[in-house]
Amino acid sequence: MGVIFRHPEPTPGNIRIRPVFLPFAGCPGRCVYCAQHLQTGVLPTRLDAALARLRLELEAALAAGRGPYEIGFYGGTFTALPGDYAERFTALAGEYRERGLVTRVRCSTRPDASDPGRLSVLRGLGLDMVEIGAQTFDAGVLAISGRGHGPDDIFRACRAVREAGLALGLQLLPGLPGHTREMFSRDVELAASLAPETARIYPCVVAAGTRLAAMYEAGEYAPWDEETAAEAAAEGVLVLWRAGVRVIRIGLAPQDELTAAVIAGPVHPAMGNLVRARALFTLVRDKARELGAGPKRLVVPARYAGEFWGHGRELSDGYAGLGLPRESVRFADVAVFTMCFEGEGQAADFFSRAEQPVSVS
Ligand code: SF4
Structure with missing residues (x-):
């Protein structure tokens, strides 16, 4: 009777991530599109103050019986934080794992900041997962976007993450300057071939105050329109799902602080649903x-x-x-x-x- 088939999406995880935003911390420069301080609603902050605040917040959550949470260190280049801050933040999260409040610890970082030695130290202190901001595998687009690394760094980083015994996540940014639908299709195929546990797809938007905004105003850059971004992302998620990759974010969340600062680009209040459908x-x-x-x-x-x-x-x-x-x-x-x-x-x-x-x- 009829034909039976499954939806290819891997079973969604039941994750409650408690994000800790450290905007631009550890970043060697500013990528042309990046407005982390707007996206996260957090101003660049002193790391010692952020560490002390996190301890207070975790202690309060524990005392109030909240949680458990995954802790996610986002907004900068976690594995390149100055001094031993990456180790100190990880150890702090690890301490609260011992005390039952934290279930998993993850961070985001750049491909060229994935030193195997440091990853393994962080693994030993309690880090479980690294989300690599790959953005694209196209060398030209990476260069125009001011990333300061090439596609080989992405492959190296993914290998280093795995070899350190960490779970892997990948982030893609379709619609960067010079990026095409064809390039994005290739990005998705390459991302799927690296078999990450999760992926995020953020169609590129123009945020006020970024170098991309200046390029846009000078007529040197045009973002993808909503339709192009949605179609490309829909094609991408299907490839990723079929490869067993959980896509944990598509586009900005409507409540995202960055949304208010977007001057052009594909921001749809229901981008995720639109794309999934x-x-x-x-x-x-x-x-x-x-x-x-x-x-x-x-x-x-x-x-x-x-x-x-x-x-x-x-x-x-x-x-x-x-x-x-x-x-x-x-x-x-x-x-x-x-x-x-x-x-x-x-x-x-x-x-x-x-x-x-x-x-x-
Ligand atoms: S490395 Fe990431 S956080 Fe740092 S400037 Fe570039 S996009 Fe922003």
């Missing part, structure tokens, strides 16, 4: 095409009900074009999709059987 549409469309016939009915796991039709139901016509108008789609408490084709039984019969839980390996 389009990726799901592609999945259903490809499945229908692969089977070479127009589908007549579809049962969808209820967990996708909120995103299936797309933002503002933008995908209704597309589904209707596939042969799946509203009345031929049902949501049920099942784990898999079931698609029925012409001549495969009556609607009532199909829906009642497809809505039974099915187990598929």
